[in-house]
Amino acid sequence: MTQSEQAPSLREWLQRDSFALGLSSGFFGFFAHCGMISVLEEEKLFPVKLAGSSAGALVAGAWASGVDAREITAVLLRMKREDFWDPFIGLGLLRGRRFRKKLESLLGVDDFKECRWPLAVSTFDLLTRSTRVIDSGSLAKAIHAACAVPLMFQPVWMGLRPQFDGGLADRHGIAGIEDGQRLFYHHLSSRSPWRRKNSPALRPPDRANTVSLIIEGLPRVGPFRLPNGKDAYQKARRATRQALDSPVVDGITRV
Numbered sequence: 553m554t555q556s557e558q559a560p561s562l563r564e565w566l567q568r569d570s571f572a573l574g575l576s577s578g579f580f581g582f583f584a585h586c587g588m589i590s591v592l593e594e595e596k597l598f599p600v601k602l603a604g605s606s607a608g609a610l611v612a613g614a615w616a617s618g619v620d621a622r623e624i625t626a627v628l629l630r631m632k633r634e635d636f637w638d639p640f641i642g643l644g645l646l647r648g649r650r651f652r653k654k655l656e657s658l659l660g661v662d663d664f665k666e667c668r669w670p671l672a673v674s675t676f677d678l679l680t681r682s683t684r685v686i687d688s689g690s691l692a693k694a695i696h697a698a699c700a701v702p703l704m705f706q707p708v709w710m711g712l713r714p715q716f717d718g719g720l721a722d723r724h725g726i727a728g729i730e731d732g733q734r735l736f737y738h739h740l741s742s743r744s745p746w747r748r749k750n751s752p753a754l755r756p757p758d759r760a761n762t763v764s765l766i767i768e769g770l771p772r773v774g775p776f777r778l779p780n781g782k783d784a785y786q787k788a789r790r791a792t793r794q795a796l797d798s799p800v801v802d803g804i805t806r807v
């Protein structure tokens with residue numbers, strides 16, 4: 553019997569015990585994250601905690617706030633560039649006010665403490681040049697900070713501390729997950745030219761009790777490629793369905 557034949561399927565692993573869900577950063581990768589969580593929702597495979605950075609923070613935050621996956625997707629697919637495009641003089645092209653307004657209209661609650669599942673999002677603290685895990689306070693403000701891609705967005709001030717996109721130092725978005733907790737992690741492969749070829753951020757996390765889902769060949773989405781979002785969502789849905797009945801080998805299910 554081969555290793556694949558002996559290995560549990562992803563569905564079996566998820567059903568075996570409670571798990572946290574981690575969603576990686578990945579620029580406009582929230583469409584793929586939505587495709588993946590929509591399948592989990594249909595299969596009633598719900599996490600006990602969520603964590604993420606950047607695009608992962610947006611989807612994790614919206615789902616934790618009580619909005620179902622289909623509604624999150626519908627809002628994102630209706631999004632137009634002018635919904636978040638507000639250039640203004642500052643430390644980044646976009647001021648971010650339109651993006652925050654969009655977030656506030658999407659989220660089901662205002663504060664972390666009102667979420668249906670515990671949530672932790674990662675930001676990058678510019679003063680300490682390190683990851684900051686946020687799990688309390690204003691939900692929209694924390695997600696905004698976690699998505700504030702440098703040069704594209706101006707920083708979000710948390711008190712007197714400027715915050716940028718959490719993917720800068722925590723691309724996996726799982727700094728808020730306790731060591732040893734079972735973790736299902738959705739890894740968006742990065743094609744960013746500023747990442748070193750052998751950077752650990754480009755690989756799934758080397759972490760105990762973790763299963764990573766890697767979906768190959770997802771369409772690239774960005775502010776000038778928003779129509780590709782629908783294709784990314786649908787491909788992620790199909791791939792996740794396939795992955796649920798695929799074996800987990802060495803902590804990875806790849807489809």
